[in-house]
Ligand SMILES: Nc1ncnc2c1ncn2[C@@H]1O[C@H](COP(=O)(O)OP(=O)(O)O)[C@@H](O)[C@H]1O
Protein backbone atom coordinates (compact mmCIF):
# COMPACT_ATOMS: atom_id res chain seq x y z
CA UNK A 323 0.00 0.00 0.00
CA UNK A 324 1.25 3.47 0.83
CA UNK A 325 4.95 4.15 1.26
CA UNK A 326 5.68 5.55 4.73
CA UNK A 327 7.86 8.48 3.66
CA UNK A 328 6.68 11.60 1.84
CA UNK A 329 7.58 12.52 -1.76
CA UNK A 330 7.52 16.20 -0.78
CA UNK A 331 9.21 18.47 -1.34
CA UNK A 332 9.98 17.76 -5.01
CA UNK A 333 13.21 19.56 -5.81
CA UNK A 334 14.66 20.37 -9.23
CA UNK A 335 18.33 21.20 -9.04
CA UNK A 336 19.78 22.58 -12.27
CA UNK A 337 17.60 20.27 -14.36
CA UNK A 338 18.21 20.33 -18.10
CA UNK A 339 16.31 18.16 -20.55
CA UNK A 340 16.86 17.89 -24.29
CA UNK A 341 15.03 16.16 -27.10
CA UNK A 342 16.97 15.59 -30.32
CA UNK A 343 19.52 18.18 -29.27
CA UNK A 344 16.92 20.87 -28.57
CA UNK A 345 16.84 22.17 -25.01
CA UNK A 346 13.31 21.79 -23.60
CA UNK A 347 14.04 22.43 -19.93
CA UNK A 348 16.92 24.80 -19.31
CA UNK A 349 18.72 24.69 -15.94
CA UNK A 350 15.55 24.54 -13.85
CA UNK A 351 15.63 25.11 -10.10
CA UNK A 352 12.28 24.59 -8.40
CA UNK A 353 10.80 23.26 -5.20
CA UNK A 354 7.24 21.99 -4.80
CA UNK A 355 6.03 21.78 -1.21
CA UNK A 356 3.00 20.44 0.57
CA UNK A 357 0.09 22.82 0.80
CA UNK A 358 -1.46 25.20 -1.68
CA UNK A 359 -1.53 24.41 -5.39
CA UNK A 360 1.34 25.23 -7.72
CA UNK A 361 0.25 26.52 -11.11
CA UNK A 362 2.61 26.42 -14.10
CA UNK A 363 1.70 29.03 -16.65
CA UNK A 364 3.30 30.10 -19.89
CA UNK A 365 2.73 30.03 -23.61
CA UNK A 366 2.48 26.84 -25.66
CA UNK A 367 5.86 25.20 -25.98
CA UNK A 368 7.20 26.80 -22.78
CA UNK A 369 8.00 23.36 -21.33
CA UNK A 370 5.13 23.01 -18.84
CA UNK A 371 4.15 19.47 -19.85
CA UNK A 372 7.77 18.36 -19.89
CA UNK A 373 8.33 19.76 -16.41
CA UNK A 374 5.25 17.92 -15.10
CA UNK A 375 6.39 14.64 -16.70
CA UNK A 376 9.82 15.08 -15.14
CA UNK A 377 8.29 15.83 -11.73
CA UNK A 378 6.11 12.73 -12.06
CA UNK A 379 9.28 10.75 -12.82
CA UNK A 380 8.31 9.78 -16.37
CA UNK A 381 11.34 11.37 -18.01
CA UNK A 382 14.82 11.59 -16.55
CA UNK A 383 16.83 14.80 -16.79
CA UNK A 384 19.91 14.92 -19.01
CA UNK A 385 21.65 17.13 -16.46
CA UNK A 386 20.98 18.06 -12.85
CA UNK A 387 18.81 16.07 -10.47
CA UNK A 388 15.27 15.72 -9.21
CA UNK A 389 14.56 14.50 -5.69
CA UNK A 390 11.32 13.46 -4.04
CA UNK A 391 11.39 13.98 -0.29
CA UNK A 392 15.16 13.98 -0.55
CA UNK A 393 15.32 10.70 -2.51
CA UNK A 394 16.36 10.19 -6.09
CA UNK A 395 14.66 7.26 -7.88
CA UNK A 396 11.56 7.42 -5.70
CA UNK A 397 8.92 5.05 -7.15
CA UNK A 398 5.73 6.88 -8.22
CA UNK A 399 3.55 5.12 -5.62
CA UNK A 400 2.36 8.39 -4.15
CA UNK A 401 2.11 10.42 -7.32
CA UNK A 402 -0.50 10.53 -10.07
CA UNK A 403 -0.78 12.48 -13.31
CA UNK A 404 -3.65 13.38 -15.58
CA UNK A 405 -2.42 14.05 -19.11
CA UNK A 406 -3.74 16.82 -21.31
CA UNK A 407 -5.28 14.22 -23.63
CA UNK A 408 -6.01 11.24 -21.40
CA UNK A 409 -6.20 7.83 -23.08
CA UNK A 410 -9.01 5.61 -21.83
CA UNK A 411 -8.57 1.85 -21.95
CA UNK A 412 -11.05 -0.15 -24.03
CA UNK A 413 -13.43 -0.98 -21.22
CA UNK A 414 -16.15 0.65 -19.17
CA UNK A 415 -15.70 3.74 -17.03
CA UNK A 416 -15.73 1.54 -13.93
CA UNK A 417 -13.36 -0.89 -15.68
CA UNK A 418 -10.84 1.93 -16.16
CA UNK A 419 -11.02 2.77 -12.47
CA UNK A 420 -10.68 -0.88 -11.43
CA UNK A 421 -7.61 -1.13 -13.66
CA UNK A 422 -5.97 1.83 -11.91
CA UNK A 423 -6.91 0.44 -8.48
CA UNK A 424 -5.39 -2.93 -9.33
CA UNK A 425 -2.24 -1.34 -10.78
CA UNK A 426 -1.86 0.70 -7.58
CA UNK A 427 -2.03 -2.52 -5.56
CA UNK A 428 -5.26 -1.60 -3.79
CA UNK A 429 -7.00 -4.63 -2.31
CA UNK A 430 -9.63 -6.14 -4.57
CA UNK A 431 -12.17 -6.18 -1.75
CA UNK A 432 -12.15 -2.39 -1.71
CA UNK A 433 -12.54 -1.92 -5.48
CA UNK A 434 -16.33 -1.67 -5.77
CA UNK A 435 -16.60 0.78 -2.90
CA UNK A 436 -13.77 2.93 -4.31
CA UNK A 437 -15.21 2.89 -7.85
CA UNK A 438 -18.48 4.14 -6.40
CA UNK A 439 -16.82 6.93 -4.41
CA UNK A 440 -14.60 8.03 -7.27
CA UNK A 441 -17.42 8.19 -9.81
CA UNK A 442 -19.49 10.22 -7.36
CA UNK A 443 -16.57 12.56 -6.63
CA UNK A 444 -16.28 13.56 -10.29
CA UNK A 445 -20.03 13.62 -10.90
CA UNK A 446 -20.20 10.46 -13.01
CA UNK A 447 -22.37 8.39 -10.68
CA UNK A 448 -24.51 5.92 -12.58
CA UNK A 449 -22.26 6.03 -15.67
CA UNK A 450 -19.88 3.27 -14.55
CA UNK A 451 -21.08 0.83 -17.19
CA UNK A 452 -20.55 3.20 -20.14
CA UNK A 453 -17.72 2.32 -22.51
CA UNK A 454 -15.14 4.93 -21.48
CA UNK A 455 -14.06 5.78 -25.02
CA UNK A 456 -17.63 6.55 -26.03
CA UNK A 457 -18.02 9.21 -23.34
CA UNK A 458 -17.94 12.93 -24.13
CA UNK A 459 -14.72 14.93 -23.84
CA UNK A 460 -15.78 16.44 -20.53
CA UNK A 461 -16.82 13.08 -19.11
CA UNK A 462 -13.54 11.47 -20.18
CA UNK A 463 -11.59 14.31 -18.57
CA UNK A 464 -13.48 13.80 -15.30
CA UNK A 465 -13.01 10.05 -15.53
CA UNK A 466 -9.28 10.64 -16.04
CA UNK A 467 -9.24 12.72 -12.86
CA UNK A 468 -11.00 9.91 -10.99
CA UNK A 469 -8.53 7.40 -12.43
CA UNK A 470 -5.60 9.50 -11.20
CA UNK A 471 -7.20 9.78 -7.76
CA UNK A 472 -7.69 6.02 -7.66
CA UNK A 473 -3.98 5.83 -6.81
CA UNK A 474 -4.70 7.78 -3.58
CA UNK A 475 -1.83 10.13 -4.41
CA UNK A 476 -0.06 12.52 -2.11
CA UNK A 477 0.76 14.65 -5.18
CA UNK A 478 -1.52 15.11 -8.17
CA UNK A 479 -0.18 16.53 -11.46
CA UNK A 480 -2.75 17.95 -13.87
CA UNK A 481 -1.61 18.92 -17.37
CA UNK A 482 -3.97 21.52 -18.88
CA UNK A 483 -6.91 19.85 -17.13
CA UNK A 484 -9.59 21.82 -18.93
CA UNK A 485 -7.94 22.60 -22.24
CA UNK A 486 -10.71 21.21 -24.43
CA UNK A 487 -13.75 21.77 -22.23
CA UNK A 488 -16.64 24.24 -22.41
CA UNK A 489 -17.07 26.76 -19.55
CA UNK A 490 -19.58 24.69 -17.57
CA UNK A 491 -17.47 21.53 -17.75
CA UNK A 492 -14.40 23.59 -16.87
CA UNK A 493 -16.09 24.95 -13.77
CA UNK A 494 -17.23 21.48 -12.67
CA UNK A 495 -13.69 20.14 -13.08
CA UNK A 496 -12.14 23.07 -11.22
CA UNK A 497 -14.60 22.61 -8.34
CA UNK A 498 -13.50 18.99 -8.04
CA UNK A 499 -9.83 20.00 -8.20
CA UNK A 500 -10.35 22.51 -5.38
CA UNK A 501 -12.14 19.87 -3.33
CA UNK A 502 -9.25 17.45 -3.89
CA UNK A 503 -6.71 20.13 -2.91
CA UNK A 504 -8.67 20.89 0.27
CA UNK A 505 -8.65 17.21 1.18
CA UNK A 506 -4.87 17.39 1.55
CA UNK A 507 -3.60 16.33 -1.89
CA UNK A 508 -0.83 18.61 -3.19
CA UNK A 509 -1.97 19.75 -6.64
CA UNK A 510 0.50 20.85 -9.32
CA UNK A 511 -1.16 21.89 -12.54
CA UNK A 512 -0.27 23.53 -15.81
CA UNK A 513 -2.42 25.84 -17.87
CA UNK A 514 -2.05 28.39 -20.63
CA UNK A 515 -5.34 29.92 -19.47
CA UNK A 516 -4.70 32.96 -17.25
CA UNK A 517 -8.27 33.10 -15.98
CA UNK A 518 -8.00 29.50 -14.82
CA UNK A 519 -4.67 30.22 -13.10
CA UNK A 520 -6.32 33.11 -11.24
CA UNK A 521 -9.26 30.93 -10.18
CA UNK A 522 -7.03 28.15 -8.87
CA UNK A 523 -4.71 30.58 -7.10
CA UNK A 524 -1.77 29.33 -5.05
CA UNK A 525 1.82 29.63 -6.23
CA UNK A 526 2.34 30.76 -9.82
CA UNK A 527 5.36 29.50 -11.76
CA UNK A 528 5.72 31.40 -15.01
CA UNK A 529 7.67 29.55 -17.71
CA UNK A 530 8.92 30.67 -21.10
CA UNK A 531 11.24 28.91 -23.55
CA UNK A 532 12.19 26.12 -21.17
CA UNK A 533 13.04 28.40 -18.26
CA UNK A 534 11.28 29.43 -15.09
CA UNK A 535 11.11 33.18 -15.53
CA UNK A 536 9.24 34.23 -12.42
CA UNK A 537 7.47 32.70 -9.44
CA UNK A 538 5.17 34.26 -6.91
CA UNK A 539 1.92 34.15 -5.03
CA UNK A 540 -1.04 34.34 -7.44
CA UNK A 541 -2.42 37.62 -6.07
CA UNK A 542 0.92 39.39 -6.23
CA UNK A 543 1.91 37.88 -9.55
CA UNK A 544 -1.09 39.05 -11.49
CA UNK A 545 -1.06 42.56 -10.00
CA UNK A 546 2.69 43.23 -9.95
CA UNK A 547 4.53 40.93 -12.33
CA UNK A 548 8.23 41.57 -11.94
CA UNK A 549 9.57 40.62 -15.33
CA UNK A 550 8.85 42.11 -18.69
CA UNK A 551 7.98 38.68 -20.14
CA UNK A 552 5.38 38.04 -17.41
CA UNK A 553 3.88 41.49 -17.96
CA UNK A 554 3.60 40.82 -21.68
CA UNK A 555 2.15 37.35 -21.08
CA UNK A 556 -0.52 38.73 -18.75
CA UNK A 557 -1.31 41.46 -21.27
CA UNK A 558 -1.81 38.75 -23.90
CA UNK A 559 1.13 39.89 -25.99
CA UNK A 560 3.55 37.00 -25.42
CA UNK A 561 2.65 34.22 -27.79
CA UNK A 562 5.78 32.12 -28.05
CA UNK B 563 -27.16 -33.67 -65.83
CA UNK B 564 -24.62 -30.85 -65.83
CA UNK B 565 -21.86 -30.70 -63.26
CA UNK B 566 -23.51 -27.90 -61.25
CA UNK B 567 -26.65 -29.97 -60.64
CA UNK B 568 -24.75 -33.12 -59.69
CA UNK B 569 -22.57 -31.07 -57.40
CA UNK B 570 -25.65 -29.74 -55.64
CA UNK B 571 -27.01 -33.30 -55.33
CA UNK B 572 -23.77 -34.41 -53.68
CA UNK B 573 -23.96 -31.57 -51.21
CA UNK B 574 -27.67 -31.88 -50.46
CA UNK B 575 -27.56 -35.64 -49.97
CA UNK B 576 -24.66 -35.18 -47.58
CA UNK B 577 -22.54 -37.67 -49.49
CA UNK B 578 -20.40 -39.50 -46.85
CA UNK B 579 -17.18 -39.20 -48.84
CA UNK B 580 -17.75 -35.50 -49.20
CA UNK B 581 -18.53 -35.09 -45.49
CA UNK B 582 -15.31 -36.88 -44.56
CA UNK B 583 -13.29 -34.63 -46.82
CA UNK B 584 -14.89 -31.48 -45.38
CA UNK B 585 -14.31 -32.69 -41.84
CA UNK B 586 -10.64 -33.44 -42.44
CA UNK B 587 -10.12 -30.06 -44.10
CA UNK B 588 -11.61 -28.19 -41.18
CA UNK B 589 -9.78 -30.28 -38.59
CA UNK B 590 -6.41 -29.73 -40.26
CA UNK B 591 -6.85 -26.00 -40.83
CA UNK B 592 -8.32 -25.26 -37.39
CA UNK B 593 -5.59 -27.27 -35.67
CA UNK B 594 -2.96 -25.45 -37.72
CA UNK B 595 -4.43 -22.07 -36.75
CA UNK B 596 -4.54 -23.12 -33.08
CA UNK B 597 -0.86 -24.14 -33.16
CA UNK B 598 0.04 -20.96 -35.04
CA UNK B 599 -1.88 -18.82 -32.52
CA UNK B 600 -0.15 -20.40 -29.53
CA UNK B 601 3.23 -19.62 -31.10
CA UNK B 602 2.44 -16.50 -33.15
CA UNK B 603 0.55 -14.34 -30.65
CA UNK B 604 3.16 -14.44 -27.85
CA UNK B 605 5.97 -14.12 -30.41
CA UNK B 606 4.34 -11.12 -32.10
CA UNK B 607 3.64 -9.49 -28.73
CA UNK B 608 7.23 -10.10 -27.62
CA UNK B 609 8.65 -8.37 -30.70
CA UNK B 610 6.18 -5.51 -30.32
CA UNK B 611 7.21 -4.84 -26.73
CA UNK B 612 10.97 -5.35 -26.79
CA UNK B 613 13.89 -3.52 -28.34
CA UNK B 614 16.95 -5.44 -29.45
CA UNK B 615 19.62 -5.16 -32.14
CA UNK B 616 18.33 -6.42 -35.47
CA UNK B 617 14.69 -5.93 -34.53
CA UNK B 618 13.83 -4.10 -37.75
CA UNK B 619 15.35 -6.98 -39.71
CA UNK B 620 13.21 -9.50 -37.82
CA UNK B 621 10.09 -7.45 -38.59
CA UNK B 622 10.93 -7.20 -42.30
CA UNK B 623 11.54 -10.95 -42.52
CA UNK B 624 8.37 -11.70 -40.57
CA UNK B 625 6.28 -9.49 -42.84
CA UNK B 626 7.85 -11.09 -45.90
CA UNK B 627 7.07 -14.54 -44.54
CA UNK B 628 3.36 -13.70 -44.62
CA UNK B 629 3.65 -14.41 -48.33
CA UNK B 630 5.52 -17.73 -48.13
CA UNK B 631 4.67 -19.86 -51.19
CA UNK B 632 2.76 -22.93 -49.94
CA UNK B 633 4.66 -25.32 -52.24
CA UNK B 634 7.97 -24.13 -50.82
CA UNK B 635 6.70 -24.66 -47.27
CA UNK B 636 5.40 -28.06 -48.35
CA UNK B 637 8.77 -28.98 -49.77
CA UNK B 638 10.64 -27.80 -46.66
CA UNK B 639 8.35 -29.72 -44.31
CA UNK B 640 8.59 -32.75 -46.62
CA UNK B 641 12.38 -32.71 -46.37
CA UNK B 642 12.13 -32.28 -42.60
CA UNK B 643 9.72 -35.19 -42.13
CA UNK B 644 10.95 -37.57 -44.83
CA UNK B 645 12.55 -40.79 -43.63
CA UNK B 646 16.08 -39.38 -43.98
CA UNK B 647 15.14 -35.94 -42.69
CA UNK B 648 15.92 -34.57 -39.20
CA UNK B 649 12.40 -35.36 -37.96
CA UNK B 650 12.01 -38.48 -40.06
CA UNK B 651 11.71 -40.85 -37.12
CA UNK B 652 8.43 -39.19 -36.11
CA UNK B 653 6.99 -41.11 -39.07
CA UNK B 654 4.22 -38.61 -39.71
CA UNK B 655 4.87 -37.86 -43.39
CA UNK B 656 1.68 -38.44 -45.44
CA UNK B 657 -0.54 -38.15 -42.35
CA UNK B 658 -2.91 -35.36 -41.24
CA UNK B 659 -0.35 -34.41 -38.58
CA UNK B 660 2.15 -33.53 -41.28
CA UNK B 661 -0.50 -31.39 -42.96
CA UNK B 662 -1.13 -29.56 -39.69
CA UNK B 663 2.60 -28.91 -39.31
CA UNK B 664 2.86 -27.55 -42.86
CA UNK B 665 -0.14 -25.25 -42.51
CA UNK B 666 1.02 -24.08 -39.07
CA UNK B 667 4.36 -23.09 -40.63
CA UNK B 668 2.44 -21.20 -43.29
CA UNK B 669 0.09 -19.43 -40.88
CA UNK B 670 2.36 -18.64 -37.90
CA UNK B 671 4.13 -15.72 -39.63
CA UNK B 672 0.77 -14.23 -40.63
CA UNK B 673 -0.54 -14.32 -37.06
CA UNK B 674 2.78 -13.18 -35.57
CA UNK B 675 3.18 -10.26 -37.99
CA UNK B 676 -0.40 -9.03 -37.57
CA UNK B 677 -0.16 -9.43 -33.78
CA UNK B 678 3.10 -7.48 -33.75
CA UNK B 679 1.55 -4.58 -35.64
CA UNK B 680 -1.65 -4.55 -33.57
CA UNK B 681 0.06 -4.75 -30.19
CA UNK B 682 2.66 -2.16 -31.15
CA UNK B 683 0.00 0.35 -32.22
CA UNK B 684 -1.96 -0.17 -29.02
CA UNK B 685 1.23 0.02 -26.97
CA UNK B 686 2.15 3.43 -28.38
CA UNK B 687 -1.35 4.59 -27.47
CA UNK B 688 -1.27 3.20 -23.90
CA UNK B 689 2.42 3.60 -23.08
CA UNK B 690 2.27 6.88 -21.14
CA UNK B 691 -0.82 5.91 -19.16
CA UNK B 692 0.80 2.59 -18.25
CA UNK B 693 3.91 4.43 -17.07
CA UNK B 694 1.79 6.93 -15.12
CA UNK B 695 -0.18 4.14 -13.44
CA UNK B 696 3.05 2.21 -12.82
CA UNK B 697 1.61 -0.92 -14.43
CA UNK B 698 3.84 -3.97 -14.09
CA UNK B 699 5.12 -5.88 -17.16
CA UNK B 700 2.78 -8.88 -16.85
CA UNK B 701 -0.33 -6.73 -16.49
CA UNK B 702 0.83 -4.61 -19.44
CA UNK B 703 1.10 -7.58 -21.77
CA UNK B 704 -2.18 -9.13 -20.64
CA UNK B 705 -4.01 -5.80 -20.98
CA UNK B 706 -2.63 -5.18 -24.45
CA UNK B 707 -3.60 -8.65 -25.65
CA UNK B 708 -7.01 -8.34 -24.04
CA UNK B 709 -7.71 -4.87 -25.46
CA UNK B 710 -6.48 -5.97 -28.90
CA UNK B 711 -8.58 -9.13 -28.89
CA UNK B 712 -10.90 -8.10 -31.70
CA UNK B 713 -8.01 -7.28 -34.00
CA UNK B 714 -6.34 -10.52 -32.98
CA UNK B 715 -9.46 -12.44 -33.98
CA UNK B 716 -9.12 -10.85 -37.39
CA UNK B 717 -5.52 -12.03 -37.53
CA UNK B 718 -6.66 -15.58 -36.70
CA UNK B 719 -9.25 -15.36 -39.47
CA UNK B 720 -6.65 -14.24 -41.96
CA UNK B 721 -4.64 -17.28 -40.92
CA UNK B 722 -7.63 -19.60 -41.23
CA UNK B 723 -8.48 -18.21 -44.65
CA UNK B 724 -4.93 -18.83 -45.82
CA UNK B 725 -4.87 -22.37 -44.42
CA UNK B 726 -8.29 -23.37 -45.72
CA UNK B 727 -7.52 -22.09 -49.20
CA UNK B 728 -4.03 -23.49 -49.77
CA UNK B 729 -3.34 -26.72 -51.58
CA UNK B 730 0.38 -26.63 -52.39
CA UNK B 731 1.73 -27.48 -48.94
CA UNK B 732 -0.71 -30.19 -47.87
CA UNK B 733 -0.68 -32.00 -51.20
CA UNK B 734 3.08 -32.45 -50.86
CA UNK B 735 3.23 -33.54 -47.20
CA UNK B 736 -0.18 -35.25 -47.08
CA UNK B 737 -0.04 -37.06 -50.40
CA UNK B 738 -3.78 -36.61 -51.12
CA UNK B 739 -4.57 -40.18 -49.99
CA UNK B 740 -8.24 -40.99 -50.42
CA UNK B 741 -10.09 -41.35 -47.13
CA UNK B 742 -6.99 -40.33 -45.14
CA UNK B 743 -5.31 -37.10 -46.23
CA UNK B 744 -7.65 -35.87 -48.94
CA UNK B 745 -9.01 -32.39 -48.19
CA UNK B 746 -11.32 -30.07 -50.07
CA UNK B 747 -8.55 -28.24 -51.86
CA UNK B 748 -6.49 -31.32 -52.75
CA UNK B 749 -9.65 -33.13 -53.91
CA UNK B 750 -10.66 -30.17 -56.08
CA UNK B 751 -7.23 -30.15 -57.67
CA UNK B 752 -7.33 -33.90 -58.30
CA UNK B 753 -10.95 -34.24 -59.45
CA UNK B 754 -10.61 -31.28 -61.80
CA UNK B 755 -7.52 -32.80 -63.42
CA UNK B 756 -9.36 -36.17 -63.67
CA UNK B 757 -12.38 -34.43 -65.19
CA UNK B 758 -14.82 -35.27 -62.32
CA UNK B 759 -16.25 -31.78 -62.25
CA UNK B 760 -19.37 -32.42 -60.08
CA UNK B 761 -17.33 -33.38 -57.00
CA UNK B 762 -14.86 -30.53 -57.61
CA UNK B 763 -17.62 -27.96 -57.98
CA UNK B 764 -19.51 -29.33 -54.96
CA UNK B 765 -16.40 -29.08 -52.82
CA UNK B 766 -15.71 -25.61 -54.14
CA UNK B 767 -19.20 -24.51 -53.08
CA UNK B 768 -18.80 -26.01 -49.61
CA UNK B 769 -15.40 -24.36 -49.18
CA UNK B 770 -16.71 -20.95 -50.19
CA UNK B 771 -19.70 -21.32 -47.88
CA UNK B 772 -17.54 -22.25 -44.90
CA UNK B 773 -15.21 -19.32 -45.43
CA UNK B 774 -18.13 -16.89 -45.75
CA UNK B 775 -19.87 -18.28 -42.63
CA UNK B 776 -16.72 -18.17 -40.50
CA UNK B 777 -15.99 -14.62 -41.53
CA UNK B 778 -19.57 -13.46 -40.95
CA UNK B 779 -19.64 -14.96 -37.46
CA UNK B 780 -16.35 -13.31 -36.60
CA UNK B 781 -17.49 -10.01 -38.05
CA UNK B 782 -20.68 -10.08 -35.96
CA UNK B 783 -18.78 -11.05 -32.82
CA UNK B 784 -16.29 -8.26 -33.40
CA UNK B 785 -19.03 -5.69 -33.90
CA UNK B 786 -20.84 -6.73 -30.73
CA UNK B 787 -17.65 -6.78 -28.69
CA UNK B 788 -16.52 -3.40 -29.92
CA UNK B 789 -19.87 -1.86 -29.08
CA UNK B 790 -19.45 -3.03 -25.52
CA UNK B 791 -15.77 -2.10 -25.14
CA UNK B 792 -16.06 1.17 -27.02
CA UNK B 793 -13.05 0.83 -29.29
N1 LIG C 1 9.81 14.27 -27.31
C1 LIG C 1 10.01 15.49 -27.85
N2 LIG C 1 10.75 15.60 -28.99
C2 LIG C 1 10.97 16.82 -29.55
N3 LIG C 1 10.50 17.96 -29.06
C3 LIG C 1 9.77 17.91 -27.94
C4 LIG C 1 9.48 16.68 -27.28
N4 LIG C 1 8.71 16.94 -26.21
C5 LIG C 1 8.53 18.29 -26.20
N5 LIG C 1 9.16 18.87 -27.23
C6 LIG C 1 9.22 20.32 -27.52
O1 LIG C 1 9.58 20.97 -26.35
C7 LIG C 1 8.86 22.18 -26.19
C8 LIG C 1 8.10 22.21 -24.89
O2 LIG C 1 7.06 21.26 -24.94
P1 LIG C 1 5.97 21.12 -23.79
O3 LIG C 1 6.64 20.74 -22.54
O4 LIG C 1 4.91 20.22 -24.30
O5 LIG C 1 5.42 22.62 -23.67
P2 LIG C 1 4.03 23.15 -23.09
O6 LIG C 1 3.38 22.06 -22.34
O7 LIG C 1 4.41 24.31 -22.25
O8 LIG C 1 3.21 23.58 -24.26
C9 LIG C 1 7.96 22.29 -27.41
O9 LIG C 1 8.60 23.13 -28.35
C10 LIG C 1 7.89 20.88 -27.91
O10 LIG C 1 7.69 20.87 -29.30
Ligand SMILES: [Mg+2]
Pocket residue numbers: 370371372406481482
Ligand atom coordinates in the same frame (compact mmCIF):
# COMPACT_ATOMS: atom_id res chain seq x y z
MG1 LIG D 1 1.57 21.09 -22.65
